Amino acid sequence: MSTTTIDSHTQAANSEMSIGHFLSTYVFSRDHKVIGIQFLFSTLIWFVVGGLLALGIRWQLAWPWSNMPVIGNMLFSAEGGQISPEFYTVLVTMHATVMIFLVIIPILAGAFGNFLIPLMIGADDMAFPTLNMLSYWFMWPAFICFGAAFFCDGHGAAAGWTSYPPLSAMTTAAPGSGDAQTFWLLGVTFVGVSSMLGSVNYMTTIIQMRAPGMTMFRLPLTIWGMFITALLQAFALPVLTAAGFMLLADRLFGTGFFLPEALSVNNSPMASGGGQPLLWQHLFWFYSHPAVYIMILPAMGMVSDILACFARKPIFGYKPMVYSICGIAGLGFIVWGHHMFVSGMNPGLGMTFMVATMMIALPSAVKTFNWLGTVYGGQVQFTTPMLFALSFVSMFVIGGLSGIFMAATPVDIVIHDTYFIVAHFHYVLFCGTAMAVFGSIYFWFPKMFGRMMNETWGKIHFTLTFIFMNGTFFTMHILGAGGFPRRLADPYHYPTFSHMLTMNQFMTVCAIGMVAVQVIFAINFFYSLFWGPKAGRNPWHANGLEWQAPSPPGHGNFDFQPIVYRGPYEYGSPETDEDYYPQTMPPKNERPEPA
Amino acid sequence: MGRVWSILFLCVPILGVWIFVAAMNDWWPMSGGAYAFGPGQWFPALDVSEHVIDHLFYLILSLTGIVFIGTGLALFWFLWRYDAATNKDPVVFSHGSHALEVIWSIVPAVALLFIAIYQMDAWANARMRRPTTADGAAKPPLCRVSGRQFEWRIQYPGEDGRFDTPDDLHVLNDLHVPVDEEVVIEIESMDVLHSFFLPNMRVKQDVVPGMRQYVWFHPVKEGVSDIVCAELCGWGHYKMRGQITVDSAAEYDRWYSAAYAEQETSEFVPSEGEE
Ligand code: HEM
Ligand SMILES: [Cu+2]
Ligand SMILES: [Cu+2]
Numbered sequence: 001m002s003t004t005t006i007d008s009h010t011q012a013a014n015s016e017m018s019i020g021h022f023l024s025t026y027v028f029s030r031d032h033k034v035i036g037i038q039f040l041f042s043t044l045i046w047f048v049v050g051g052l053l054a055l056g057i058r059w060q061l062a063w064p065w066s067n068m069p070v071i072g073n074m075l076f077s078a079e080g081g082q083i084s085p086e087f088y089t090v091l092v093t094m095h096a097t098v099m100i101f102l103v104i105i106p107i108l109a110g111a112f113g114n115f116l117i118p119l120m121i122g123a124d125d126m127a128f129p130t131l132n133m134l135s136y137w138f139m140w141p142a143f144i145c146f147g148a149a150f151f152c153d154g155h156g157a158a159a160g161w162t163s164y165p166p167l168s169a170m171t172t173a174a175p176g177s178g179d180a181q182t183f184w185l186l187g188v189t190f191v192g193v194s195s196m197l198g199s200v201n202y203m204t205t206i207i208q209m210r211a212p213g214m215t216m217f218r219l220p221l222t223i224w225g226m227f228i229t230a231l232l233q234a235f236a237l238p239v240l241t242a243a244g245f246m247l248l249a250d251r252l253f254g255t256g257f258f259l260p261e262a263l264s265v266n267n268s269p270m271a272s273g274g275g276q277p278l279l280w281q282h283l284f285w286f287y288s289h290p291a292v293y294i295m296i297l298p299a300m301g302m303v304s305d306i307l308a309c310f311a312r313k314p315i316f317g318y319k320p321m322v323y324s325i326c327g328i329a330g331l332g333f334i335v336w337g338h339h340m341f342v343s344g345m346n347p348g349l350g351m352t353f354m355v356a357t358m359m360i361a362l363p364s365a366v367k368t369f370n371w372l373g374t375v376y377g378g379q380v381q382f383t384t385p386m387l388f389a390l391s392f393v394s395m396f397v398i399g400g401l402s403g404i405f406m407a408a409t410p411v412d413i414v415i416h417d418t419y420f421i422v423a424h425f426h427y428v429l430f431c432g433t434a435m436a437v438f439g440s441i442y443f444w445f446p447k448m449f450g451r452m453m454n455e456t457w458g459k460i461h462f463t464l465t466f467i468f469m470n471g472t473f474f475t476m477h478i479l480g481a482g483g484f485p486r487r488l489a490d491p492y493h494y495p496t497f498s499h500m501l502t503m504n505q506f507m508t509v510c511a512i513g514m515v516a517v518q519v520i521f522a523i524n525f526f527y528s529l530f531w532g533p534k535a536g537r538n539p540w541h542a543n544g545l546e547w548q549a550p551s552p553p554g555h556g557n558f559d560f561q562p563i564v565y566r567g568p569y570e571y572g573s574p575e576t577d578e579d580y581y582p583q584t585m586p587p588k589n590e591r592p593e594p595a
Numbered sequence: 596m597g598r599v600w601s602i603l604f605l606c607v608p609i610l611g612v613w614i615f616v617a618a619m620n621d622w623w624p625m626s627g628g629a630y631a632f633g634p635g636q637w638f639p640a641l642d643v644s645e646h647v648i649d650h651l652f653y654l655i656l657s658l659t660g661i662v663f664i665g666t667g668l669a670l671f672w673f674l675w676r677y678d679a680a681t682n683k684d685p686v687v688f689s690h691g692s693h694a695l696e697v698i699w700s701i702v703p704a705v706a707l708l709f710i711a712i713y714q715m716d717a718w719a720n721a722r723m724r725r726p727t728t729a730d731g732a733a734k735p736p737l738c739r740v741s742g743r744q745f746e747w748r749i750q751y752p753g754e755d756g757r758f759d760t761p762d763d764l765h766v767l768n769d770l771h772v773p774v775d776e777e778v779v780i781e782i783e784s785m786d787v788l789h790s791f792f793l794p795n796m797r798v799k800q801d802v803v804p805g806m807r808q809y810v811w812f813h814p815v816k817e818g819v820s821d822i823v824c825a826e827l828c829g830w831g832h833y834k835m836r837g838q839i840t841v842d843s844a845a846e847y848d849r850w851y852s853a854a855y856a857e858q859e860t861s862e863f864v865p866s867e868g869e870e
Contacts, residue, residue, distance in 0.1 A: 260805025317691035377687030483794030
């Protein structure tokens with residue numbers, strides 16, 4: 001009798017607790033894994049938004065001023081179903097903003113950084129779990145601001161993702177220059193706050209919370225990438241935030257940081273003056289150049305881990321890899337001016353920036369050669385994550401090499417603000433980083449959710465994405481060399497570019513294909529989430545600490561105290577009979593004989 | 596299956612090279628006629644004097660091309676050769692090689708420094724060494740181009756050689772320059788950022804409000820081409836199109852007098868506020 005009373009009592013207590021319990025476990029969770037997964041889902045949703053905006057751009061470039069099938073009449077009924085030039089500038093601005101600030105940066109640092117850092121260094125959570133939770137919840141004001149921008153006058157900010165003043169500073173400059181631009185600035189600021197909170201946490205966690213034996217030079221390269229990224233964010237972000245507030249002040253309080261004397265825009269004269277539009281460009285790129293490394297260093301790390309695991313041999317040149325990450329980050333701070341070669345900046349300064357930029361190609365080259373060295377002499381297993389990682393290497397070469405053209409100042413005169421630039425950053429960010437992200441999702445999915453994703457569908461997804469992606473972006477180099485400018489709603493208006501229409505149609509067809517095949521990924525992802533085969537702790541026979549924890553890891557991550565004996569890349573070591581050698585496995589002579 | 600994947604990756608260098616070669620030689624099925632990708636060239640036609648920039652582009656293209664092909668083939672070969680399904684050799688248990696790291700840091704460093712130093716002169720010519728007149732003074736601008744949402748206002752200084760005097764010639768979106776002469780142009784903006792881009796002349800310069808800048812080039816062929824705005828300047832950015840005509844000296848003078856005569860009869864004087 002008494003037992004039943006107790007039982008019903010606890011049950012009642014449980015159901016009372018359940019909403020609070022639900023909220024604290026899944027919504028306002030302080031557990032780094034839940035936060036990582038929250039980031040993952042949010043960013044993937046914005047990825048869809050960004051992709052659809054890209055299709056809008058591509059539609060206009062392939063069939064300018066034509067009615068969009070089906071959705072055209074729903075979205076642009078006022079224009080008779082076609083994209084207006086005003087909306088086109090919104091599309092390029094919002095596509096880029098969403099992809100950079102709401103997809104690539106938060107998916108790397110927020111989703112993978114959060115999920116992997118404590119697991120890979122053998123900690124039970126981040127150093128500051130509440131701060132960590134806040135870093136996710138500060139993304140929501142950003143989501144809301146960017147979302148709200150779409151519903152303001154002009155249906156979105158329209159000054160480009162670089163938001164150069166005076167265009168972005170004057171509320172009268174264009175239809176999207178009113179509230180939409182203000183929301184845009186606030187949104188970027190909130191993303192910045194979120195990243196700052198994250199970066200303090202990552203730095204402290206990596207420095208303070210490593211498991212016994214986990215020296216800095218036994219850290220997986222993923223962690224090195226995340227660590228240096230956090231440093232970059234900590235040093236560069238305050239500059240962007242300050243610049244953002246100055247621009248807000250110019251817009252809202254009539255200051256003139258970025259506005260020179262005697263301007264008249266759209267026939268309304270501006271009162272303020274005494275400022276310099278170039279100042280914004282210096283401040284903006286002082287953050288946003290390092291930001292491109294924020295968008296690639298963690299991806300480089302994750303790719304290194306995947307490559308070593310499926311080549312079944314150690315990473316080639318671990319220390320040079322670490323040093324080149326640091327080198328890229330260090331040089332990354334002194335090359336921002338290469339975005340400004342034709343901006344009107346002193347051309348003498350251009351030479352300095354040019355040499356520094358050339359030098360930044362070096363550590364990237366070293367990394368590429370080391371990845372090739374890693375595959376050399378291995379036992380390559382062509383799993384889905386491996387294919388994505390290999391494609392990262394193959395595509396990063398293209399993105400890196402095209403950078404050299406732009407670093408050469410005289411050549412940049414021609415290709416600046418043409419599709420050559422668009423080709424370059426899509427090779428780095430989409431063909432590179434986004435591919436690494438896909439690979440990492442396939443790779444760490446079993447750890448995140450305890451189930452495997454389907455390999456066959458993964459490979460189909462990979463192959464189609466790879467083909468369509470190159471179809472979309474490779475030809476952009478050719479357009480760019482021909483001078484085809486970016487951000488023009490109708491480039492064919494110029495006889496110089498009118499013959500490039502067919503090429504653009506080809507690219508648009510590929511882009512539609514590329515976006516469409518992501519449905520395969522989405523289905524595979526959600527199906528596997530519920531019905532995928534159960535994964536054990538270490539389905540890939542990998543070495544990292546995260547693979548020694550249960551899948552998915554419970555609260556506090558490890559069900560034993562991890563002690564680290566070696567680096568993470570001891571695959572194929574002659575010291576053991578297996579082809580892998582987990583970081584936590586004691587060396588043979590210290591291992592107790594099985595009884 | 597490893598074979599299939601290695602070949603997929605082999606397609607990257609093969610197709611990559613094919614696309615570039617095809618575009619350069621105009622076999623490219625989608626180039627739509629020879630307007631710009633004329634035979635043997637893919638840059639916009641009608642070039643400035645010495646093709647320095649095109650030459651530099653090709654130089655970098657060949658250097659990067661070697662690396663692109665080299666790494667592509669290496670990746671292909673490693674994937675083909677070391678496929679776990681067919682390769683039964685034990686893995687090469689190696690943590691790296693100091694000698695190799697040194698080699699593949701130094702060789703690219705030398706190549707990159709070479710490019711950097713080699714092209715400095717071209718940069719100086721394009722941006723720092725403004726053409727001079729016979730007596731060594733900086734050559735005065737032929738005209739002033741002002742960017743304004745969404746048009747190019749062009750102002751020739753007239754007989755007295757000074758801007759903003761009554762004998763100035765004002766034209767809209769229609770720039771004429773004489774052939775075979777170093778042309779200096781003063782550029783400025785009346786509102787937001789624009790970028791003065793002459794694809795055929797290899798000239799590009801952002802037009803910054805509050806700054807006065809000079810660009811120069813040396814046209815060697817007569818012809819007509821586009822002035823493009825290359826910096827996002829608002830919703831009408833795409834239609835901010837001008838036209839540049841390279842005339843023979845005689846034709847240039849004829850055009851100038853005709854345009855001037857027309858201006859005097861039509862009494863087009865831009866209102867003060869818009870100067
Ligand atoms: C479905 C895939 C994608 C397609 C089809 C696509 C297409 C495009 C196009 C056509 C432009 C040119 C806009 C212009 O005219 O300037 C553009 C711009 C841009 N895209 Fe993407 N994109 C895709 C994915 C991505 C991803 C993953 C990123 C990640 C960072 C990204 C970042 C950017 C950026 C930064 C710009 C510059 C926009 C500007 O300011 O001009 N894109 N994209
Ligand atoms: Cu313009
Ligand atoms: Cu423009």
